[in-house]
Amino acid sequence: MPQANGRWTCDAEGCGRSFSRHEHLQRHVLNHAEGDHTCERCRAHFKRPDLLERHLARHRQKDAEGGTLMTRKRLWKTSEGRVVTKRPALEEQQSNSAVNNSYQAPALPLSPPGSSSDLTISPTGSNEATTRLVQQPDQAESFGDPFLQDSLDDNFFWETTALSSGPEAAFGSGPFDDIFAPDTASSFNMPYTTASNYNWLFDLSLDPSMANTGIQQSTAVFSQFTTLDSPSTAPHTRQPPQAQMVPMHSKQAQNQPNAVAVKQLDALPSPQQRPRDSVIDDASPIFPPSECPMSLLNQKQKLPFLDELTRERIMDVIEHARPTLPDGSVVMFDNPRLSLPCMQTYLDLFFTRFNVAYPLIHAATFFPPETEPILLTTIVLLGATYDKDSHQLAVCIHDVLRPQIFANPAFSAKPELWVLQAILLTECLGKSRGGQRQHDMSHLFHGLLINLIRRSDCQTVQPESLVHSDADVASQWRVWAEMEQKKRLAQLCFVWDVQHAVLFSQSLCMSAFELRSTLPCDQAVWEADTPQAWMEAWKSQQHSPPHLLAVLKTYLTTHVTKRANLNAISRIILLHGLMSVSWDMTRRDQTSLGLLGNGLSAGSWRDRMAKAYESWKIDFDHFAASTGTNLMRCTGDLEAQQYSVQRFESFVAAYAALYHAAQLILLAEILDLQIYAGARHILGRSVSRTDYSRSQKVVKRWANEDATKAAKAAWHAAHILQASVRHSDSEIVVGDLFHHAWTLILGTLTIWSFYHSRPSSQTEDDEPIWDAKEHMHQQLHFMTSASPETLTTVTPAAGKKCTAGLTSVVVSSLAKIRWGVIHDGTSVLKGLVPWRLISEDDGRML
Template sequence: MQRSKPKRRAQADEGPRRSFLCTHDGCGKAFSRSEHLHRHEKNHTDGDATCGRCRAHFKRQDLLERHMSRHRRKDEEAGGEGVLNTRKRMWKDHAGQIVQKKPVEKTALGNANLGTSSIPQTDGPISPPVSSHHSDLPSDSDPTLTPFTNDHYQLSAGSLNVQGANGYWVPPEIPQARPFDPFLDINYDEAFQPDTASSFNMPFTTQINYDWLFSLDNNFSSPATSMTPYVVGTNQLTPIDPNQASTLSDTRQYERGTIESPLAPMPSLNYTRSGPSTQDMISRSTSSGESLGPSPPTKLVSPDAYGGNPEVEFERPLATLQKANRLPLIDNYTYTQILEAIKSARPLAPNGSLLDVNHPLLSYPLVQSYCDLYFTRFNTAYPLIHQAAFEPSRKEPLLLLSMILLGATYSDKEMHKLAVCIHDVIRPAIFSHASFNPRPELWMLQTILLVECFGKSRAGQKQHDMSHLFHGMLINLIRRSDCQSVRPTRPYKENESDWVGDHQWRHWVESEEKKRLALLCFMWDTQHAVLFCQSLCMSAFELRLPLPCSQALWEAPSAVEWARISISTTPEPMYLLALKSYITHDVQRISHLNGLSRIIIFHGLMSIFWDMRRRDQTSLGVISLGRRWQSRISAAYQAWKEDFDHFCFGLSDLTLTEMNKRTTSESAKVELDVWRTAYVAVYHAAHVLLHSEFLDIQIFAGARHILGRSVQRTDFMRSEKVVRRWATSCAADNPDGSSDAAAAAWHAALLLQSASHTLVNFDSMGLFHVPWCLYLATLTIWTYHHTSPKGLNLGFGPEDDSELVWDTQAEMRAIVDSMVEAGVDGVPQIQGLKRTGGLVWVMAEVLSKVRWGIVHAGVTVLKGLIPRRLILEFDESLI
């Protein structure tokens, strides 16, 4: 049956178009057609539509018919009588009474009816087997939904032990019995696939997606448990104070017939004013009242009063845990195949001649060094390829070549230029390969992703534009694979490690690589969409898989070591449930998150923000509720930042402990600080973009090309109006009382201060996004002060006064530190009173050393801001 379009809640000033008003007390909805009102009125009755199979009760017959169609679909999938796990909250018992808990089936009082006689009897909840769409998925059931239970398996909040051995039913091919954890599984059919169209068009987010994501009373509690919200800690479930759960009443379940947003306003954010000495804590809310002091220097840092933070396991985000004993070795035969792949592609050398494969920079020792650089520089920052299981002699030459080219970009400048020349001709070789097809193998997807990564972030403007053109193809190929839904299986009990051999380990490695390919591709897609103001190609709702495993498990050198570590490692939570926990952070806290998982989650929040902004821009006149969702996203950002800071503090203590024991390198602490600063830069950049239109800022600052299109005079005039209106916006734009411009400028200052204090010469150790974040922050601060209504225009260097020596570094520190110290509320008082010339000059000089064509285009813009700008007098043909 065709779903009716949602209707807005009737307003007092609406015209006669909606003349059919619901007279039920407290409702007030209006409809344009009488049959719509008649159908709506049934929602206010008890109804008589009950499913004869599962006793689910509905108020309308059409809802029951839709429910029965899902039963039939499950039956077809199961090849018999399937099981439908519905989220229904209303049931009819055998006495004819409407109840909130699913009634016990009379035919299911014995253990023999639980689906298999081999399942031992336990005291915990048991869930029946559910039909699965994919062989890699352990189960399609959702442990947060109502289990199929009897009187012997009653689930109560008081007796629930997260760390206990009791668990939900898992298919017999999965050896482990997972503990009950609301983040380990999710029923995607019920949450995201209400019909066939939604099932086959996953890239297009729907209202149901966001209703699920922003709902506080969905998927986390079961009718069999107390309705009090719970925070998942390490050892127990701790109830939240009822006062903290008051926002539950501000949201409601998805209901067809209304378009009211489920995004309830969040409490205001009181930004902390802080000086340079406390820059690690500058973005924390003063209302939290929680101490984030260093945790005890132990191997595992137990959570303190900072409710619900995870334990911290030692890891090294930009290096391997142990010094690499063996990097993958390229033998002579494999080296010859790599040269043949280069020769057949016929690349041109930097001087324009045909490249000779006997070039000195392509000698065997240097090619091996480029492969080593890939694993020691790129793969440590973006762990895509499993180093211990990687055997070059068994890999395709195109994959090896893509890895070698990326590694070469970390070498000297001459080799970097040569790598760009080879990169320019590698795509035709990929497309003409016999393995390139609509459902390619994993190695082909990895090759295409690495080639795109090279073009977008390690080369010039031409390579960036070409990679952007083929980006959609990569996303579509990933969708056709199982990378977005794979669930790697591994042992969880000691008695299960006996049967684990090399074959099982390598199968897990392949599944984990598929998962990481999808997650890293999503991360880069989000970065380029949000930071460069482009279009999203991949939705967070497509990622129906767990988060990445721990670094120790990922780097296990053998099957035996992998099995040993796996037994002591908790299961990875599902990505979407972890993402939801930060949107509704006052209901649940997630535990056991490693560093990479936290980064992926934050990019999910950025993706949600960018998609919500797109929905606002394409609403076709529907009244925007932007301030409501923006406050929710801002609160989610801050919740993530607080957890991230606490994680980094604990990891820093562990790193110092390991350094004192001489079990890790002396550079580990520096690497951790750089990694933390790099992703704090993303956090502040996300806030800047939340409160500004960066495309307009770039055009106003003098950018000649945006997204491959030349900027015209009319574009500049339009952007100038937008930017000046933004810079002079009132202080009532946001719930915390700050203006958008002040909030954006303040976060930009925090970004630059953090980077200048931690990054030596602003070197981010190869993390791609940092240079662009520095450029974004610099332009934002310059624009904020340059458009000041005070009109002082103190920003162009020593020609403004009689100074003989222009100390650009001191001038940069002066403006950045003053903005940070002023706080978000005090920034408007100093707008236009500080010179920006020193900041612009320093950042232009720093970014000019980055080997990235996109950043060089930004440097050109920055250099144009140092002398007095004449852009308004440019002829249209020159713009």
């Protein structure tokens, strides 16, 4: 009988454990009995039949993946019937019998590596039902303690699902258990990547360039998660795994995109170059577009609305923080820039400028009157930074807002979603929309946000597991929206963390291996404004979102020729995943003795990363060409169409620039480039004369003794700038994506350093540059048209002065950006320009 508190208590002597449900107690009692449940394959011994069945299900799952079950059981049964604590050796006859009697499935991809190497791999496959825990599958078995299962049962529920070959089978972290948790230390030290992580990710055993014989196995891990249906396939149908991947020697593989395809794509006129009639053919018009990065699919969609009462709640937060303006006055309730119409404008700017670039807040379920005032304040302030006249006011309020978040009763070691969103948006404003002081303060609290995310379920949440057509759609929609926002919060935080580590040489705080979730859903699903529209959009998806890590691996497995048809934001997250791996490999390269594990030498990984970036770019170019064509074909509001195309072009330019910046950073030390160009502060530290002398030697050695690498870096730098030049007037256009302006600075510094550090055979002259834009255009055309090798042998006619026009135009274009870090970078570039040689007609706009 239950006790007065409603708990069921175990009567076994010396136990005393209690449970909230009677069935949990019944299952627990079996742990005190002399159970006799043994796995016939590996001789693992269990006291309860449900634990044995779960163990067998994991065997079947590993068989389907072509891997080995790495269990950490403490009890085993020998062939004589004795229960021992050390695993007995499996008899050869028994192993052979299991193999011979099993279904010989086609070769499947290798599964992630485990912590042991003495286990027999069985090719047995099965589609029987398996039991999984929604949040942490098989934890009890993993730790080898049957009593641990009781506490889990008391807090979670088990559900039975069919083991599928589609992405739905990957919702749990089960397929990645062995990579993330080969031992207890690794399980609880998520920020630190292990050798097994990278052995699995790079998987050199599958690389044709590393072997003398052809690879007969399937070409990607979990290919059933990443190689999905073509558009003509009915939703939620799957091909057999063995039919999805194409061997490299097949004709189909030879027709896949390659470097030549990229050049052909680059040769095509961009959307702004093509006349509108040239892209509209006799095909049926597409409206609305299936995807429209950087803008809403439906630009007439109703945005969240503020009322006076909600404004008062925001003002209560602001007045309690007592922010002061530069003149010393306190921001008060009657400030004209904080009126209701102004706040509504800021909120609209947030959803039409920030949230379309970084889709973090689910607009359809965002209801201001029920939103926490602090979160609402951070949203309004971030929107205000897009208004030139209100930007400074927003920064002043931002300076005193962070303590209000920490003082809120909801702030804890495991805070609610809104607290994490408020901290992330506050950090985002400080790092990317504020001055140097705000940037430095945001860095100080960045680690706090990462730790809070790790304590939450944001990195492992699986929204797809909740979508069932037979349940209440409205309630499903809201729960799904919260879970999707959690997933996006972790992934967008990862994006910004990677950008500041790779582009700004900060420390990387979050590893790609921590993101054990699926990629974001499609834009139509995310922007559906009613439960019914959401369910309809979900069903119309070609496939459920695949696992992030499974797709990331395909870019580092060079013989994969076909990948999932990914949406825009998924492609961006994957690029940052590759950048994260590159940063971590650089760190390991600096601290290793020349060998990084699994035969991957300290030098070869850079070539592998460069090829992975190239594979990503090929896929991105195809996506950009297809999406751009669809946008031009859309019918309806011409003004809305033009706006969508313009925003999409800025999206393509910004991420093409980021791709080339990532390649550049593989080939050059960007801190040395900045110091050599005259930067006075790096990472908050003043640059000394010794620092400059060292960087000067490094850059000159790089440009002359390692000229091939330097030329490739300069070639990528030229493409960064070329992607951002508007063809109509040769203006450099910078959109709303925060990294874009900094990549332009890095590209300009690289080109200047390359030419300034090399000897010039041309005679320098003092003739002014009469047209800086034309001078820039000629420079970029020369560099992007030539091969990288040509840049080492051919010097532009102007010699070392050849970068003056380019640098002056970049300085003029970036001078308008209200961001402290960009202002500092622009000041460095300004010092590189011989302004006396720049025609006054060009105007410096400084």
